[in-house]
Amino acid sequence: MNLALLYLLLLKGTCTAFAGLASLPVIHDTLVTQYHALTDQQLNQAVVITRSTPGPVGLYIVSVGYFVAGVPGAIAGWLAMITPAFLIIPLVHFAGRHTDHPRVKSILQAVVIASAGLLLAASIPLARVALTDPVTVGIAAISLVILLTTELDTLWIILSAAVVSLSASSLGLIAGFG
Amino acid sequence: MVGQAEDSIAGDRPGLGEIADVFARYGNFTLGGGSATTATIHGQIVARRHWVDDQKFSLCFALGRLTPGTNVLAFCTGIGWLLRGLPGALVALLAASMPCTLIVIVVTALFREWQDNTIVQAAIHGAVAAAVAITAKTSWTIAGPIYKRRERWRVIIIGAAAFGLYVGLGVPAISVLLLAAFIGALLPVAAP
Incomplete structure (x- = not known):
């Protein structure tokens, strides 16, 4: 895929999202569904990678770029990740005094809520690819409960999930994905 | 424009090297996502170094949430802008995003390597x-x-x-x- 196009497609995702993973539905629409440049499995792996390494969650876009076009793709992803950050300069400079404007707040709040609904929706195709047997379904269910009820860092959840899956596989409980 | 940004900051104005140092160290290596990173940066630039006051910090934090993309990066860019204008914004953004990007590239490459x-x-x-x-x-x-x-x-x-x-x-x-x-x-x- 042309790097400039990849950058613009990723930018379309990052520019329309207001939190780390909120761009995921847009990225899924364009790169997986429209362009077939990325698989659901790779998108899942990108999320795993950024949740297991330090730094903001929005970094998954770098991983996505790498999966699509190697190191140049990752650089396109990095640029798409940092470009929207410059928008804060005019905000700080000119609009700083209007952030309390109720109408502005109301618009942003609706966008934030919609992005949460979309993110939940985006986890469905990811689940279809990742949850293929009772062990992985169990891992996802237990992880979700832990995430909702504790403050445990996601790194530990990912590591534990990897260990559980590894043990289950060596005991022969998971078959057919080797 | 840079002049106005300079006016808005009283107290110790850090050099570009110091900005790069703080954002590279505290913007990249905090696990636990954006809020943990922001809390760490608050401790450094408000409480310890007095680069900005609480009010400016909160302004950048709120505006960071309103900026599309990764909130923490916008936040760092905003602080950099207040401290040193455009060069400050650029340095803060690069320092806060490049090290963790390199880590992600390496880990993704390893993922691919180990797939079989x-x-x-x-x-x-x-x-x-x-x-x-x-x-x-x-x-x-x-x-x-x-x-x-x-x-x-x-x-x-x-x-x-x-x-x-x-x-x-x-x-x-x-x-x-x-x-x-x-x-x-x-x-x-x-x-x-």
Whole structure:
């Protein structure tokens, strides 16, 4: 895929999202569904990678770029990740005094809520690819409960999930994905 | 413009090297996502070094949340701008994003390399299952703070509508977000 196009497609995702993973539905629409440049499995792996390494969650876009076009793709992803950050300069400079404007707040709040609904929706195709047997379904269910009820860092959840899956596989409980 | 940014900051004005140092060290290597990173940076630039006061910090934090893309990066850029104008913004953004980007590239490359190893694949399979839970939970992380205030019905209606439009009717994500912005403009104003 042309790097400039990849950058613009990723930018379309990052520019329309207001939190780390909120761009995921847009990225899924364009790169997986429209362009077939990325698989659901790779998108899942990108999320795993950024949740297991330090730094903001929005970094998954770098991983996505790498999966699509190697190191140049990752650089396109990095640029798409940092470009929207410059928008804060005019905000700080000119609009700083209007952030309390109720109408502005109301618009942003609706966008934030919609992005949460979309993110939940985006986890469905990811689940279809990742949850293929009772062990992985169990891992996802237990992880979700832990995430909702504790403050445990996601790194530990990912590591534990990897260990559980590894043990289950060596005991022969998971078959057919080797 | 740079002149005005300079005027707005009293106290110790750091050099570009110091800005790079603080944002590279505290912007990249904090696990636990954006809020943990912001808390760490607060400790450094407000409490310890007095580069900005609490008010400017909160302004950048709030505006960072309103800026599209990764909130923490916008926040760092905003602080950099206040401290040193455009060069400060650029240095803060590069320092806060390059080291962690390199780590992600290396880990992604290793992921690809190890894809054919059965043992590693079993581990990745489990980790990816956990990522599904993380993705679903992040949606609550985004909507939860609004739900806990008085706008409960907004979260339920707009959230469910966005979910339904995307899953049920196949409306593209961008259209859903733009529609939400439009509806947000028509709704009675949100509680303070």
